[in-house]
Amino acid sequence: MQPTASPPATERRLLVWLIAVAALLCTAMAIPLLAGRVYVADDLGAYHLPLRAFYAQQLKAGESFDWLPSLFSGFYLTGEGQAGTYHPLHLALYRFLPLSLAFDLELLLSYPLMLAGSYLLLRRWLLRRDAALLGALAFTFSGFNLLHFVHPNAVAVVAHWPWLLWALDHALRAKRGQVQFRRRPFSRAGAFALVSALLGSEILIGYPQYVWIGLIFIVPYALICLTSEVVPTPRWRQLVYLLLAGVAGVLLGGIQLIPSLDALSHSTRQSADAAFASSGSLHPLNLVQVVAPYLFATRVVGQNTHELGLYFGAVPLLLAVWLLAHRRSWGDCRPLIVAALWVGGIALLLAFGEYGIGGGWQQHLPLVGKFRFPCRSIVWVYAAVALLAAIGWQRLTEAKTDSAGTSNTSLWIVCGASLMTALIAPWIWPEFVAVWPLIAVAPLCFAGAAIAVAAAARGSRIALIVLILLTALDVGAYGLSYVVLSDTERLERFAHDPDAPPSADRPVVAQPYNTGDRPEQVGNRLLLAGFRRADGYAGLVPARQLDYRDPDSLRVAGVGFRAEEQDAGYSNRIVWLPVADPLPPIRLVTRAIVDGLQHFPAEVVAGDAVLYNPATNYLPHLGGASLDPASFAEDIDLTPGSPGTITDLDQRPGRFSLGTDTAGRQLLVVAASYHSGWQAAVDGRPVPVLRLNRDFLGCVVEPGKHRVTIDFHPFSLQLGKVLSTLGLGLLCAQWVVATWIVRRMAARQAIATELATAHPSLR
Numbered sequence: 001m002q003p004t005a006s007p008p009a010t011e012r013r014l015l016v017w018l019i020a021v022a023a024l025l026c027t028a029m030a031i032p033l034l035a036g037r038v039y040v041a042d043d044l045g046a047y048h049l050p051l052r053a054f055y056a057q058q059l060k061a062g063e064s065f066d067w068l069p070s071l072f073s074g075f076y077l078t079g080e081g082q083a084g085t086y087h088p089l090h091l092a093l094y095r096f097l098p099l100s101l102a103f104d105l106e107l108l109l110s111y112p113l114m115l116a117g118s119y120l121l122l123r124r125w126l127l128r129r130d131a132a133l134l135g136a137l138a139f140t141f142s143g144f145n146l147l148h149f150v151h152p153n154a155v156a157v158v159a160h161w162p163w164l165l166w167a168l169d170h171a172l173r174a175k176r177g178q179v180q181f182r183r184r185p186f187s188r189a190g191a192f193a194l195v196s197a198l199l200g201s202e203i204l205i206g207y208p209q210y211v212w213i214g215l216i217f218i219v220p221y222a223l224i225c226l227t228s229e230v231v232p233t234p235r236w237r238q239l240v241y242l243l244l245a246g247v248a249g250v251l252l253g254g255i256q257l258i259p260s261l262d263a264l265s266h267s268t269r270q271s272a273d274a275a276f277a278s279s280g281s282l283h284p285l286n287l288v289q290v291v292a293p294y295l296f297a298t299r300v301v302g303q304n305t306h307e308l309g310l311y312f313g314a315v316p317l318l319l320a321v322w323l324l325a326h327r328r329s330w331g332d333c334r335p336l337i338v339a340a341l342w343v344g345g346i347a348l349l350l351a352f353g354e355y356g357i358g359g360g361w362q363q364h365l366p367l368v369g370k371f372r373f374p375c376r377s378i379v380w381v382y383a384a385v386a387l388l389a390a391i392g393w394q395r396l397t398e399a400k401t402d403s404a405g406t407s408n409t410s411l412w413i414v415c416g417a418s419l420m421t422a423l424i425a426p427w428i429w430p431e432f433v434a435v436w437p438l439i440a441v442a443p444l445c446f447a448g449a450a451i452a453v454a455a456a457a458r459g460s461r462i463a464l465i466v467l468i469l470l471t472a473l474d475v476g477a478y479g480l481s482y483v484v485l486s487d488t489e490r491l492e493r494f495a496h497d498p499d500a501p502p503s504a505d506r507p508v509v510a511q512p513y514n515t516g517d518r519p520e521q522v523g524n525r526l527l528l529a530g531f532r533r534a535d536g537y538a539g540l541v542p543a544r545q546l547d548y549r550d551p552d553s554l555r556v557a558g559v560g561f562r563a564e565e566q567d568a569g570y571s572n573r574i575v576w577l578p579v580a581d582p583l584p585p586i587r588l589v590t591r592a593i594v595d596g597l598q599h600f601p602a603e604v605v606a607g608d609a610v611l612y613n614p615a616t617n618y619l620p621h622l623g624g625a626s627l628d629p630a631s632f633a634e635d636i637d638l639t640p641g642s643p644g645t646i647t648d649l650d651q652r653p654g655r656f657s658l659g660t661d662t663a664g665r666q667l668l669v670v671a672a673s674y675h676s677g678w679q680a681a682v683d684g685r686p687v688p689v690l691r692l693n694r695d696f697l698g699c700v701v702e703p704g705k706h707r708v709t710i711d712f713h714p715f716s717l718q719l720g721k722v723l724s725t726l727g728l729g730l731l732c733a734q735w736v737v738a739t740w741i742v743r744r745m746a747a748r749q750a751i752a753t754e755l756a757t758a759h760p761s762l763r
Helices: 008-029 043-061 088-096 099-125 129-140 143-150 152-172 187-205 208-228 235-252 254-265 274-278 284-290 314-325 331-355 374-398 409-428 436-457 461-484 491-495 525-529 551-556 715-758
Strands: 561-567 572-578 586-589 592-594 609-611 645-652 655-662 666-670 678-682 685-687 690-692 696-701 704-712
Touching (some): 152 187, 187 208, 187 715, 208 331, 235 715, 314 409, 314 461, 331 374, 586 655, 655 666, 696 704
Antiparallel strands (some): 645 655, 655 704
16 A cells, blocks of 8 residues: 655655654653653552552662562562563662652653554555554554553553554565565565564563453454465464464563462452453443543543543544545555554454354453453554544545545544533433533544544645644543642652551551451552561462451451541541550461361461461362362361570561470461462571461471571572573574574675576577
């Protein structure tokens, strides 16, 4: 598909305007960074920032960051994934930069990278520079990407997609009447290596659901390139290269993928049912947002604005509508337009989830069935609209028709729908709609955009500039006003939580329970001030057996304070209640109860420990998590008497080192979350790590003085490191071999061309 001619001066002028508004949007997003503040809205301050504070601290100290001791009495941070702890960019940012600067840069860098990748992809497909940049701008600063600013790992994965499509296109498709790029002999091999690196990178980000959402459409695109285009090498060979690239990419991300599978198997999500998987489906009523983004007080039909937001912007939508209404202008862009319609339609059906046709099919797939919020598939609807808008822009600037007759009727239909929604909806949903000034914004915006599109179709160049400015103002106001600029703080001030507990000497339970069975979800802000929690807020919540409403369980966990909500008139306030006589977090006991009692025995509160008998093998299923047989124990012959003493305690994240002095055989109990990755040694000799008191760990120590070490070295992490090393080696080998093959083929082709030139009869 050839990009058609356009006046160079006009194209350059439009390109300058587009670059200017893109820079303006990026600068607006970076205002808190320039002011020395951090983004703390929603999950940013409640979840991501506290995790990264620990991560940065450990990196700067040169210590392990895989185990976070201040959450859930111990938490497999690498397995959780949301910190992307082994991603090279994260390792560099948080190792060498201050926390606030590293955090802000992590959030912001995804957007210029996404913009650049989208631009290169659209340029490679067919579009002029200005049209490609408009489409890239419409997608990068779309409602989805800006509303999901609170989910930085999600946006980072999405930022990989245009680059991955560009690399696949470069590796698989021969140029056939398209924009030509200089190609060196190793460029195709480099493209396959780039595919591997990008796939591995997005896995290392730590958000597997978005990797899956991307592959749903990226893999079919790669197969279409193989089957429908003229490829420079045999298709079977290209397919082999593609499979090797995929395998290398998955292996490269193994250091994150395998621990995530491990954390999933120990989490409550392992027992997720169909209702959980379908939660967060896009209700069809949300389609009204397309023409009325500010109609509802929360913007959406549902509870999660950032998940269910569905506003493409007035200009991108009207450009797409104008294009679809002028089918005669499609020309050689028809395949791309049809593909965009298919992608957008399928993605919308997937986003409907339980409200759509066949929306539950993903629930029956391994691993994928543990994901929720099917509405996240709408990111591809945004991508489809952005592509249609870019093509519409290019065709609009080349249009030979005017707006007379019915050529712009579709624009006025959309404007009428926006106006009628604004007028009628307040009568239908009076309790849910926003104030009138907000409701009126959309009809005015659509009217202005429609007038500008109609004027541009008649050849007005000023109207094109108006469309550019309106696009930036519209999508910027919609996305930036929600979370990007809504809540920022100085890091020092945010770390000082006014509702903090009285003391940080012991862990606390910060989630107050309501009248129901589930606690109110609160964030992990307390971690920034040095507090530790026996509960917590995370995506992969560890499956646990202690009931943190029970005072005895709190004592066994060593909890010092628990939070409780009290009525304070117009709002509730948090008060901290002390837990009576909590047990020491590390202690020695001389009696162990080997049983699988359903009720937590009172003897434990007196200082004993509970183990689990492999004969009865009783233990509630930990929310579906599997139990390590090594964590069970037969009856342990302990020496009665007084508990021994603990000396020289050295406690670090993922490591306990201490001395014991006992008169007999005793049991060391540590109030740290049990995981099969814990390894214990007494005087350097390995000993079994036992699951104690349902959620915690310990080991047996013999009489006398000994040195006990308990280290967190999960097999999943070791295996992940091996796989990532293999992936890196396979990537390098693939590049070397593919480069050799490509150079050999290029040499043969050069010889054949030379012979054909010298001997025309051989042609």
